[in-house]
Amino acid sequence: MFVKFSKDISFYTLRRKWIWELNEDNIVSISRMKIRAIEKKYKDNANLFDEFKYLVFWRWVKKNTDISERFVNNFKKIINKLGLSLSPKEEKFITNIEEYVFSSWRPLKSIPVRFNLFPKEEVNLYQSKVFLLRWDDIDCKSYELGEYDLYYSNLRLIFCDKSYTIQREIYNNQIKDIDILIIGTIVYLHNGKNYLLRSNNKLLSYIFLLDIMPQFRDKNKKPDYYKLYSLSDAFFNIIN
Structure with missing residues (x-):
């Protein structure tokens, strides 16, 4: 998930070069314009660079996954910035995280039940x-x-x-x-x-x-x- 396995052996050599410009540590702060400039620079290997973007994203997810609104917002920001598409399982992952965030922050309310409760219990x-x-x-x-x-x-x-x-x-x-x-x-x-x-x-x-x-x-x-x-x-x- 979030990463594509490349069958091209050259990918594993090229990624060592690309990782200095685009990586999991700068992906949130780097501008969309800068990313487009990097893509243009490596247009001769455009398909491989697309696979590299998924690798960078996966490494960021691996390092930063958390039940927090900040993680959800950065997740979506990176998806848009890199122009990535998600599989149904990947969509389910971020949807679940959003549900966990909502569950963590919403105020607790009393739920009516059909069995007896203790005094002051809800x-x-x-x-x-x-x-x-x-x-x-x-x-x-x-x-x-x-x-x-x-x-x-x-x-x-x-x-x-x-x-x-x-x-x-x-x-x-x-x-x-x-x-x-x-x-x-x-x-x-x-x-x-x-x-x-x-x-x-x-x-x-x-x-x-x-x-x-x-x-x-x-x-x-x-x-x-x-x-x-x-x-x-x-x-x-x-x-x-």
């Missing part, structure tokens, strides 16, 4: 078809407990079946830490029990947990590039 977020598994952190093994609709409240995680009956719950004050892996979101409890949350949008569970428990937002480092890509169904492994 449900703020909802995620359907979430698999809950017990997680063995030592052996890295999981044991499936079931598929549920997950409601995130200010007091607990509520796992319901399709008839809105509460099947399981994890209280927020029991949660010691959270982490994000390629396979999903790990919830660590103070009693030593660990749980794995998995869904089609695995990163969304992590974002929702940070929304209702912001104390973990500063504590936990952001997921790295490789995790973000694989969690967005857009992982692209390349030796570069």
Whole structure:
């Protein structure tokens, strides 16, 4: 993703020369006019230089991927500046990031539910078809407990079946830490029990947990590039 493999051996020699003028460190600040001048300079190898632009963009994405409005804006800016086109998977990647940014910043609102809540409890977020598994952190093994609709409240995680009956719950004050892996979101409890949350949008569970428990937002480092890509169904492994 974001990079084109060239079958022309000369490309790998030329890119060592081009990288001094256009690279992942100057791509945001360099002007469109300057890029056009560089393209004109290497017009004899125009097709190869187009492939090189995708390589530069991929290297920038690899280095800068983040759940932030700044990343989204620079991503789109570079696409336009370089005149690149995105595949459906690449479009899905940036769309997912935009959704994560929106989820991170929107104010939490109370969601009406069909089950009883505690006094002063309110449900703020909802995620359907979430698999809950017990997680063995030592052996890295999981044991499936079931598929549920997950409601995130200010007091607990509520796992319901399709008839809105509460099947399981994890209280927020029991949660010691959270982490994000390629396979999903790990919830660590103070009693030593660990749980794995998995869904089609695995990163969304992590974002929702940070929304209702912001104390973990500063504590936990952001997921790295490789995790973000694989969690967005857009992982692209390349030796570069």
